[in-house]
Amino acid sequence: MVTKTLTITEDAYERLKSHKREDESFSDVVTRLTAARADPSKARGLFDGTDAGIDHDERHARLGEEIDEHHDELFGQ
Numbered sequence: 861m862v863t864k865t866l867t868i869t870e871d872a873y874e875r876l877k878s879h880k881r882e883d884e885s886f887s888d889v890v891t892r893l894t895a896a897r898a899d900p901s902k903a904r905g906l907f908d909g910t911d912a913g914i915d916h917d918e919r920h921a922r923l924g925e926e927i928d929e930h931h932d933e934l935f936g937q
Contacts, residue, residue: 868876880889 876886876889879893880886884892
């Protein structure tokens with residue numbers, strides 16, 4: 861197997877390390893984290909729990925509601 865030596869910043873190393881599982885090498889982590897890009901179907905569920913995929917109108921309405929709530933909290937209305 862051919863190997864390559866990479867230079868990354870300390871911050872990038874710590875981020876990568878935070879995704880590393882006990883039984884994985886760093887090569888395994890990079891492969892796992894980039895696999896969804898190679899096959900978009902593997903990205904399913906990646907954004908669960910976020911508002912990704914919500915259409916613009918719904919996101920705009922939600923933002924307006926949040927602004928109204930904060931306004932009411934600040935100004936007691």
